[in-house]
Amino acid sequence: MSKQSRLVTLEEYIIQAQNKFPGATGELSQLLRDIGLAAKIISREVNKAGITNLLGVDGSMNVHGESVKKLDLFADNQLISALDRSQITCMVISEENDGVVRLNSDGGKYIVYLDPLDGSSNIDVNVSIGSIFSVYMKQPRYENALVEVDALQPGIRQVAAGYVLYGSSTILAYTTGLGVSAFTLDPSIGEFILSFDDYKIPEQGTIYSINEGSYNSWQEGLKKYIKYCQQEDINTLRPYTARYIGSMVADLHRTLVKGGIFIYPASKKYPEGKLRLMYECNPLAFIIEQAGGLATDGEKRIMEIVPEAIHQTTPIYIGSPQNVEMVKTFLQAN
Ligand code: AHM
Ligand code: MG
Secondary structure: OEEOOOOOEHHHHHHHHHHOOOOOOOHHHHHHHHHHHHHHHHHHHHHHHHHHOOOOOOOOEOOOOOEOOOHHHHHHHHHHHHHHHOOOEEEEEEOOOOOOEEOOOOOOOEEEEEEEEEOHHHHOOOOOEEEEEEEEEOOOOOOOOOOHHHHOOOHHHOOEEEEEEEOOOEEEEEEOOOOEEEEEEEOOOOEEEEEEEOOOOOOOOOEEEOOHHHHHHOOHHHHHHHHHHHOOEHHHOEOOEEOOOOOHHHHHHHHHHHOOEEEEOOOOOOOOOOOEHHHHHHHHHHHHHHOOOEEEOOOOEHHHOOOOOOOOEOOEEEEOHHHHHHHHHHHHHO
16 A cells, blocks of 8 residues: 555545546546535534534534534435435435435436444444445436335445544545545545555454454354454464454454454344444445455355345454455354
């Protein structure tokens, strides 16, 4: 990966990337810029949430006497209205809405999945949270009216995906299938600045990330893999370190930077896993694969799962290629 010496803003970078494709219409670039703008607004609200009481219950009054929305609804509104403005997205599917949201642009060629503010249990306690997006093309059909089934495409058809992490700084990372680029928000100038181009995940890492509270209801192979992570072996740098934030974006960002594995398995409480295929697992799988990592449900590549419902969940094992291959051997042997 290359670290930049000259400051390049997200806007500049997107335009430069678009110029490499002579026939490009600029619509995907516009969509990414829309998400970048919404991310800045959400970042500002996340940062001042404690002061303005945005964490309050929907409809309550903040200290300024204004009616407040919960932060996740605020994020949902910002992202959807940013996408609506530029008229290139016809349909949005969001964790905050049961059904699909049809935007005013019938001619819009993109379908966008959103998790507007992921890590809900961390919102109220000032711990890192994130936004996730995943973009598909509308498929050509004879009927004009778009229906939910138009949005049910496997992750390999994503044309772009990314996340925004609201942490000690705000980071936006995205891919259009040509590697992963990451930008850091400089609040003093209100711009996302390119931090890393063509980001690569370490081949192997020494951090495992899983909610061990459900240990007793995991499948045998996973129990044995976690014990393997904890055993001492100087040659393979074990025992590994355990880290679990409980915000998938934050846990995945750490995994991307430091390597290792993030797991949300099937358990008694969540027999099909907890995390959503279309707006949590697929976009982060696209990012991690583009960075050289792997993402599987234990048997299949996440991005090859054929979706049956917009809010369906899946178990996920994602991270450095060697760690994911290792957990797969444990799962297959048991
Ligand atoms: P959410 O959509 O309600 O925020 O739930 C998703 C989050 C992920 O960010 C995180 O990886 C996971 O739930 C944590 O779940 P748990 O508390 O069961 O470990
Ligand atoms: Mg979520």
